[in-house]
Amino acid sequence: MNVTERAELIVVGFVVRTTNADEMDPARAKLPGLWQRAGAPGAFAHVPGRVDENLYAVLTDYESDHHGAFTQIVGTGVRTVPRVPEGMVAVRVPAGPAMKLEVRGQMPQALIDTWQQVWKHTESGGTPARAFTTDLEVHHPDGVDLYLAV
Numbered sequence: 001m002n003v004t005e006r007a008e009l010i011v012v013g014f015v016v017r018t019t020n021a022d023e024m025d026p027a028r029a030k031l032p033g034l035w036q037r038a039g040a041p042g043a044f045a046h047v048p049g050r051v052d053e054n055l056y057a058v059l060t061d062y063e064s065d066h067h068g069a070f071t072q073i074v075g076t077g078v079r080t081v082p083r084v085p086e087g088m089v090a091v092r093v094p095a096g097p098a099m100k101l102e103v104r105g106q107m108p109q110a111l112i113d114t115w116q117q118v119w120k121h122t123e124s125g126g127t128p129a130r131a132f133t134t135d136l137e138v139h140h141p142d143g144v145d146l147y148l149a150v
Helices: 031-039 109-123
Strands: 002-006 009-018 055-060 070-078 089-093 096-103 134-140 143-149
Touching: 002 143, 009 031, 009 055, 031 070, 055 089, 070 089, 096 109, 109 143
Parallel strands: none
Antiparallel strands: 002 096, 009 070, 009 089, 055 070, 055 134, 096 143, 134 143
């Protein structure tokens, strides 16, 4: 897996706290609703200082590893922290070394398949080891670039 230096980024968006186990159960899954809110037309039009039109998913505040709870923020990248719109949060994604995976293909299945490969890599003790600090998905017209903190 390709290790690169991830640049710092500030993301303003909607937030949920969940687990991968909850996301496997449609009755408990929170991510579909989060993505529906974030993907709505004009969801971030009123956020000042946006850096581009990409959607960013920040995975952070890991309780432990991929079996524990984590926080996901889906939003837009900004240059500086604006006055945060009601119902949203701002999070700083720190710069640092990260495994970069380029996800291409039919979404969201290609991304789901990639995350399952990441979990297998983690469980097998693959190197580099994940840090479980702050991970980042960059959703753009060509697919998703996934940055896993190491």
